[in-house]
Amino acid sequence: xxxxxxxxxxxxxxxxxxxxxxxxxxxxxxxxxxxxxxxxxxxxxxxxxxxxxxxxxxxxxxxxxxxxxxxxxxxxxxxxxxxxxxxxxxxxxxxxxxxxxxxxxxxxxxxxxxxxxxxxxxxxxxxxxxxxxxxxxxxxxxxxxxxxxxxxxxxxxxxxxxxxxxxxxxxxxxxxxxxxxxxxxxxxxxxxxxxxxxxxxxxxxxxxxxxxxxxxxxxxxxxxxxxxxxxxxxxxxxxxxxxxxxxxxxxxxxxxxxxxxxxxxxxxxxxxxxxxxxxxxxxxxxxxxxxxxxxxxxxxxxxxxxxxxxxxxxxxxxxxxxxxxxxxxxxxxxxxxxxxxxxxxxxxxxxxxxxxxxxxxxxxxxxxxxxxxxxxxxxxxxxxxxxxxxxxxxxxxxxxxxxxxxxxxxxxxxxxxxxxxxxxxxxxxxxxxxxxxxxxxxxxxxxxxxxxxxxxxxxxxxxxxxxxxxxxxxxxxxxxxxxxxxxxxxxxxxxxxxxxxxxxxxxxxxxxxxxxxxxxxx
Numbered sequence: 001x002x003x004x005x006x007x008x009x010x011x012x013x014x015x016x017x018x019x020x021x022x023x024x025x026x027x028x029x030x031x032x033x034x035x036x037x038x039x040x041x042x043x044x045x046x047x048x049x050x051x052x053x054x055x056x057x058x059x060x061x062x063x064x065x066x067x068x069x070x071x072x073x074x075x076x077x078x079x080x081x082x083x084x085x086x087x088x089x090x091x092x093x094x095x096x097x098x099x100x101x102x103x104x105x106x107x108x109x110x111x112x113x114x115x116x117x118x119x120x121x122x123x124x125x126x127x128x129x130x131x132x133x134x135x136x137x138x139x140x141x142x143x144x145x146x147x148x149x150x151x152x153x154x155x156x157x158x159x160x161x162x163x164x165x166x167x168x169x170x171x172x173x174x175x176x177x178x179x180x181x182x183x184x185x186x187x188x189x190x191x192x193x194x195x196x197x198x199x200x201x202x203x204x205x206x207x208x209x210x211x212x213x214x215x216x217x218x219x220x221x222x223x224x225x226x227x228x229x230x231x232x233x234x235x236x237x238x239x240x241x242x243x244x245x246x247x248x249x250x251x252x253x254x255x256x257x258x259x260x261x262x263x264x265x266x267x268x269x270x271x272x273x274x275x276x277x278x279x280x281x282x283x284x285x286x287x288x289x290x291x292x293x294x295x296x297x298x299x300x301x302x303x304x305x306x307x308x309x310x311x312x313x314x315x316x317x318x319x320x321x322x323x324x325x326x327x328x329x330x331x332x333x334x335x336x337x338x339x340x341x342x343x344x345x346x347x348x349x350x351x352x353x354x355x356x357x358x359x360x361x362x363x364x365x366x367x368x369x370x371x372x373x374x375x376x377x378x379x380x381x382x383x384x385x386x387x388x389x390x391x392x393x394x395x396x397x398x399x400x401x402x403x404x405x406x407x408x409x410x411x412x413x414x415x416x417x418x419x420x421x422x423x424x425x426x427x428x429x430x431x432x433x434x435x436x437x438x439x440x441x442x443x444x445x446x447x448x449x450x451x452x453x454x455x456x457x458x459x460x461x462x463x464x465x466x467x468x469x470x471x472x473x474x475x476x477x478x479x480x481x482x483x484x485x486x487x488x489x490x491x492x493x494x495x496x497x498x499x500x501x502x503x504x505x506x507x508x509x510x511x512x513x514x515x516x517x518x519x520x521x522x
Contacts, residue, residue, distance in 0.1 A: 023065040023097040031063045039068075049079050065093075067101040074108035075168065086112035091121075099129045103167060106135050111169030114139070114176075119146030134163060135170065142173055145180055157181050162200055175204045182210050188440070190217035194226060202233055208244060208279050209288045215248045216293065219255050227252050243272055244279045247293035254297040262297055266310055269294065270317040291324055292516045295331060299512050308335055326354045326520045330363060334511055337367040338374025354520040362390045366511050373504055380410045380418050380503075397434040400427055401444065402510045408451065408493060409503050421455045446475045450482050450489050457483060 038059050042052065056073045063069065070093075077085045090098075090109035098105040105126065113122040123143045130136040141156035161178050165171055178200060185193055194201065194214055201214065211234050218227035231249060235242045250265035280290050294314060301307045311332050318324035333347035344367045352360060365386045372383050387403050404427045407419040428448040432441065445467065453460035460479060464472050482489035 023094055025097055025100045027063065027066060031066065034063055035059070035066055035068055049076055052076055053080070065097065067104055070101075071104050071108060074104070074112070078108065078111070078169070078172075083112060083115045087116040087118065095125075095129060098126075099131075102131055105129055106132070106139075107167035107169040110139050111173055114142050114146075114173050117146065119143050122146070134160070135165065138163075138165065138170060138174060138177075141177055145177060150184055153184075154181070158196075162197055164199075164203060171204070174200070175206050178204065179207050179210045182213055186437075187217070188437075190214065191221050191223070194218060194223075198226075201230070205237055208234070209281065212248055212280060212288055212290070212293075216251065219248075219251050222255070224252070224256050243268070243276050246272065247280065247290050247297075250297040251293045254300045257300075259301060263301065263306060263310070266294065266297055267313070270310075270313055289323075289516075291327055294324075295327070295512050295516055298331070299508050304335075308332075311335060322354060323520050326351050327515050327518055330515050330518070331512070333363070334366060334370050334515075337370035341367060341371045344371070355518070356521070359518055362514065365390050366514070369507060370511070373507060380414075383507075384419070397431050397436065397440075397444075399510065400431045401447075402506065404428060404431070404447075404451075405493070406503060406506050409506055412490060413503065421452065424451060442471060442474055445471065446478055447493055449475055449479050450493060453479050453483050454489055 038055075042055070047055070053073065053076045056069055056076065060066065060069050060073065070089075074086050074089060077083075077089075086108060090104075090112050093104070093109070098109060110122065110126045110130070113119075113126050119142075122139060127136055127139050127143065130139065137156055138160040141153060141160045144150075144152035144156060157177065161174055161181060163174075165174060178197065182190070182193065190213065194217065211230060215227050215230045215234075218224070218230060231245060231252060234245060246265050246269035250262050250269055253259075253262035253265055277290075281288055298307055298310055298314075301310070311328055314328045315325055315332065318328060329347055329351050333344040333351075336347065337344035345364070348360070348363055348367065355363075369383050369386045372378055372386070384403070384407065387406065404424055407424050407427075411417045411419055425448065428444065428451070432444055432448070436444070449460050449463050452463060464476060464479065467475070
């Protein structure tokens with residue numbers, strides 16, 4: 001054999017060794033015994049992770065590529081966030097080895113490819129080697145998320161994210177994918193997500209913002225049982241430090257009508273340290289704006305002085321967070337508007353450098369609305385004119401619905417109707433021209449026909465006859481049950497806004513929702 005040929009053989013052997021194409025898959029009884037004794041040594045040890053990693057590495061020198069040791073090494077590397085090492089190590093393991101030792105494949109290697117955002121490698125190298133069908137579907141879910149194919153992601157998510165898995169790495173991936181599912185899901189679908197994935201939610205360690213979104217959705221849908229269960233579950237996950245829950249706990253108690261507890265939680269929410277607050281608003285794949293938890297809790301506090309005090313406290317607490325501070329100052333201007341419009345406008349002027357011009361116009365009309373409603377004999381027609389002039393309300397379907405509700409509540413509370421049925425139906429017709437999803441369109445149709453049925457049964461029947469049979473079937477029972485029952489009709493019509501008591505509360509809801517949506521200039 002000549003020297004050059006020998007060099008080629010040695011070079012190939014080195015490559016084989018480097019890429020891991022010849023790992024041992026058969027181990028002796030003595031080697032298994034050595035590994036058992038190794039784990040017995042660490043069973044009750046509290047050794048730091050770094051020390052444990054060194055011990056595993058030394059053990060692997062004596063029993064190269066033993067599957068239990070490899071899995072432990074890569075799991076330990078995950079614990080110290082060394083995910084690049086995990087991916088590189090798995091890349092050197094050959095297909096035969098990974099196919100033989102499925103736990104390494106599905107627990108640490110598939111997880112490593114996912115965390116390193118190597119979706120091409122996950123799909124072409126890892127997934128074909130996975131034997132278990134359910135596990136394969138889990139990682140297909142991950143792959144479709146990674147390539148932004150949301151349709152396929154959601155299709156696979158329906159089954160793969162509702163299951164429990166044997167290994168820690170699988171559960172990490174499942175929980176991460178569930179975070180993303182919540183992020184890309186429309187807000188009105190969240191209650192369905194909570195129902196369909198309840199078992200997953202209560203067996204996971206999801207990111208704090210995801211739990212926050214789920215709790216908030218449950219509260220807004222008046223599902224206080226599930227909201228309370230979620231709050232208790234998060235407390236158990238972080239039993240020594242769950243202060244970051246206080247804003248959402250305030251919202252929970254506020255919507256339940258337990259004002260004293262809501263106030264206590266709000267005060268605690270305005271004592272959070274920066275690190276605790278950051279844990280709410282950003283983690284992993286989710287980023288949320290917690291302002292609404294504070295503002296929507298405050299709006300339900302009936303005592304004016306208490307609200308005034310808490311808003312001032314919030315402005316001071318968020319001194320270094322302009323996005324929150326400015327919106328609370330706008331809230332403050334609306335609080336003062338009914339009693340002192342000049343003071344309210346002075347506060348708005350202070351906020352001017354942070355706002356878009358359109359916001360200034362809208363907010364001035366809101367101040368005028370609040371001022372008019374604060375008068376003993378409010379001009380409801382004037383308020384309605386102001387509402388029409390606010391750009392956002394004319395171009396957002398939910399805001400148009402709030403204006404219809406405003407007119408409905410004014411009529412209900414007045415000795416004679418202020419707004420005609422024709423006026424309100426025209427607004428419904430404008431609203432129904434928007435590109436709405438099926439469920440939302442059906443709800444608006446239901447409200448429209450119930451509203452008409454209170455004054456003109458024949459007209460309502462004609463409207464029903466125009467609808468496709470399946471839509472009419474969905475509505476007709478509510479129409480019949482409310483035809484001669486104005487109280488039940490009112491309960492259905494105002495249920496969408498969660499127990500609106502009067503005009504003032506309706507306007508308050510709309511204005512706070514507008515402030516929630518504002519983002520100040522950087």
